[in-house]
Amino acid sequence: MKKRVIIPTIALIAILGAVTMGTVSVSAQSPMYGNLVTQIAERFNLKESDVQDVVNQVRVKHQTEMKVKWEDRLTQAVTDGKITEAQKTAIIAKHTELQAEYSALSGLSETERKAKLTQIHSELKKWATDNGLDSKFLGFLGFGGKFGKGFRLGYWAGKTE
DSSP: OHHHHHHHHHHHHHHHHHHHHTTOOOOTTSTTTSSHHHHHHHHTTOOHHHHHHHHHHHHHHHHHHHHHHHHHHHHHHHHTTSSOHHHHHHHHHHHHHHHHHHHHGGGSOHHHHHHHHHHHHHHHHHHHHHTTOOGGGGGGGTSOSTTSSOOOTTTTTTOOO
8 A cells, every 4th residue: 555655656756856857867866866766765665776767767758758849849840931851850960969969078077068068059050050040949959049948058968066
């Protein structure tokens, strides 16, 4: 009976945390959360690995949902004639490339990270121009614009303070 109440409670906590963080990939063991997984496991007398599995499942599900919404917005932009299908494909490819670049920034100091992000942003503006994209479409890639609040220097690049 206890597990019937505890597991949904843990799932709810994890979902709320994931929704709050948006598409940012955050480890439940990061300084932002302290030892959230450990604390939940201890509080509800569960295995830490089971709690971590639930958190990971919720994170993956949320990221998948956000990716579908993002691709739907791109498709709508094509339908509305704001971008072409080729531009949509280029945006998706660039997004994948940028995700790898962002991941590589987590080991850098704050100063190095900001410098690298400024460089990435400059290169991205040139890439957008070369691909016939208005700078407002940089929002599709995490750098502000019409489709979101944009990329905060350092935040998505592993900085959790």
